[in-house]
Amino acid sequence: MEMEAAKQIGAGIAAIALGGAGVGIGIIFGNYLAGAMRNPSAAAGQFTNLLIGFALTEFTGLLGFVVAMIILFG
């Protein structure tokens, strides 16, 4: 297989990681919203935890993105 073609395919496969991050972020925000609907008074106090969870989840997807960038341009 040509090197360039292999690189493109590899970068595409590495980008699949972003799908997992999308699912994870959806679960975090969805569950936060569900919890906030049940007990709105407690929602404000958990907003920081929401953002931390979002950041930690997003990181797993970004690793995939960085790997794709390294494959393409590294």
Place this chain on the structure above:
Amino acid sequence: MAGDVMSLTRLLELPGDLGALRGLDLAKLLDVARSVETDPMHQFVIQRWAPIHVGGLDLSFTNASFFMLLAAGVILLFLTLALSKRALVPGRMQSVAELTYGFVSGMVRDNLGEEGMKFFPFVFTLFIFIFVANLLGLIPGFYTTTSQLVVTLAMSMVVITIVLVVGFAKHGLKFLKLFAPSGLPILMYPLLVPIEIISFLSRPFSLAIRLFANMLAGHILLKLFGGFVISLAGLGVAGIAAAILPLVTNTAVTALEFLVAFLQAYVFAILTCIYLNDALHPGH
């Protein structure tokens, strides 16, 4: 249709012969569209503005160094101007400065307690520098310093060094209890201690890569949709009509990038607080 093309080219501020565009010469429009730099990675290239070589080190003054200095200058100017009057009833500028102060000091106090307030200047500096550098990067033509891994890694290394120094200075070897949470069955420790150590060692990298990759991804996305607009506009009348779609998307992505600029600065600061909390109160 002529009005559409004029407003579109004005919005995009296409370089090249704009006089030709007014005459609506599609062949020349095509040429201009092809001459525009559409490589999404081009914006991250470091240019040496003033080459300085000391020994074997390359200490050149680059566009990245300039925009870091610019960010620091903007912060200094803003805070000095906003707080020069020090009115009892704050004006608009002073309110923004006080809100920022209150926001970060609340964050530090919530996470570290009153004794952690000695770290407030550090966290405030990190927060406002990352925030302003991200915002400056959103101005078209400006360089995004936070999209360089070396910049974010330097900041996260400072954070983790402070955590280690404060932790060992304050608790001595008891700081190592961070890696062995108490109250577990003894069999769990051989499994848990390596995991905790790996998790601790990956912190500076996760902190740096999160900020760097977010900025990189966002700016590539902006450039990609901008490139779609230009290459579609070069296809002729139907292409110009279709180019409105990526233009609208790009506007929406720009709005999202403003949110990301704030969110990443906030996340960096709050994770710094959490890591510093480990240094002040190890052993969960």
